Amino acid sequence: MTHATAITFGQLPAIRIAAPDGAQAIVTLYGAHLVSWTGADGGERMFLSANSALDGGKAIRGGVPVIFPQFAERGAGMRHGFARVSTWELAASGLDGDTAWAEFLLAPRMLAEPVRQAWAHDFALLLRVAVCANALSMTLTVRNAGGASFPFSAALHTYHLVPDVCAVRIEGISSDEISIIDKLDEVYQHVSGRATLATGERTLLLEQSGFLDAVVWNPGAADTAALADMADDEYQRFVCIEPALLEPHTLAPGETWTGTYRVS
Numbered sequence: 001m002t003h004a005t006a007i008t009f010g011q012l013p014a015i016r017i018a019a020p021d022g023a024q025a026i027v028t029l030y031g032a033h034l035v036s037w038t039g040a041d042g043g044e045r046m047f048l049s050a051n052s053a054l055d056g057g058k059a060i061r062g063g064v065p066v067i068f069p070q071f072a073e074r075g076a077g078m079r080h081g082f083a084r085v086s087t088w089e090l091a092a093s094g095l096d097g098d099t100a101w102a103e104f105l106l107a108p109r110m111l112a113e114p115v116r117q118a119w120a121h122d123f124a125l126l127l128r129v130a131v132c133a134n135a136l137s138m139t140l141t142v143r144n145a146g147g148a149s150f151p152f153s154a155a156l157h158t159y160h161l162v163p164d165v166c167a168v169r170i171e172g173i174s175s176d177e178i179s180i181i182d183k184l185d186e187v188y189q190h191v192s193g194r195a196t197l198a199t200g201e202r203t204l205l206l207e208q209s210g211f212l213d214a215v216v217w218n219p220g221a222a223d224t225a226a227l228a229d230m231a232d233d234e235y236q237r238f239v240c241i242e243p244a245l246l247e248p249h250t251l252a253p254g255e256t257w258t259g260t261y262r263v264s
């Protein structure tokens with residue numbers, strides 16, 4: 001099996017990244033959206049809603065949406081930014097030892113015209129996705145390719161698959177252990193960058209750098225009922241823990257910012 005294969009996921013062109021040990025990830029070019037991650041042990045680790053659009057008409061509900069250049073409604077632009085609803089390109093792929101990886105690129109020339117006009121900055125976004133054994137690494141790089149500074153926020157909005165959200169325990173993000181009783185939508189600023197997620201099935205180590213903050217989200221029953229792209233009981237099967245850079249970071253011309261994230 002080659003390490004990066006072009007496939008179709010739903011109706012979307014996608015890349016399957018496969019390591020020799022069996023670890024795999026699938027990333028759609030729409031959004032550079034990781035929609036599946038299986039460890040070498042074969043277990044799926046990402047939630048994807050059964051009701052998600054997979055046709056490029058609406059952001060995918062599940063997996064790892066790339067949030068850029070705006071978080072949620074903290075700004076005048078598109079909710080959670082345009083990166084998750086834009087079509088990226090596969091820039092490169094390879095195998096480093098046992099690790100299979102692929103890099104995805106988004107640049108202004110690839111944006112829909114109204115989107116490009118609404119955020120008229122010259123940038124390059126690069127997302128590197130790598131898998132090996134039971135670890136997933138994602139690195140997001142933002143480069144200012146233009147002549148003027150711009151501010152941005154970013155996040156990797158990870159939907160971790162869990163057997164039962166009530167059994168979830170998260171440590172290392174807040175001074176108290178986090179559990180989910182009902183709806184939770186909480187921002188944690190300046191986190192340590194090292195946390196654990198006990199899913200009830202396994203304990204994952206979550207490591208982040210560059211991303212200074214974390215957001216924990218589960219919509220609970222009431223908000224899920226209002227989400228057209230999520231089945232009513234699906235909130236029970238995921239928790240979002242999102243490495244995030246919430247306070248807009250200003251990049252000068254020629255500068256780059258890098259956020260790293262590893263789940264193992």
Ligand SMILES: O=P(O)(O)OC[C@H]1O[C@@H](O)[C@H](O)[C@@H](O)[C@@H]1O
Binds near residue numbers: 079186215217242
């Ligand atoms: O429905 P969206 O745009 O994908 O957003 C989902 C959630 O994303 C989270 O990051 C926000 O904190 C929530 O407030 C929001 O509801």
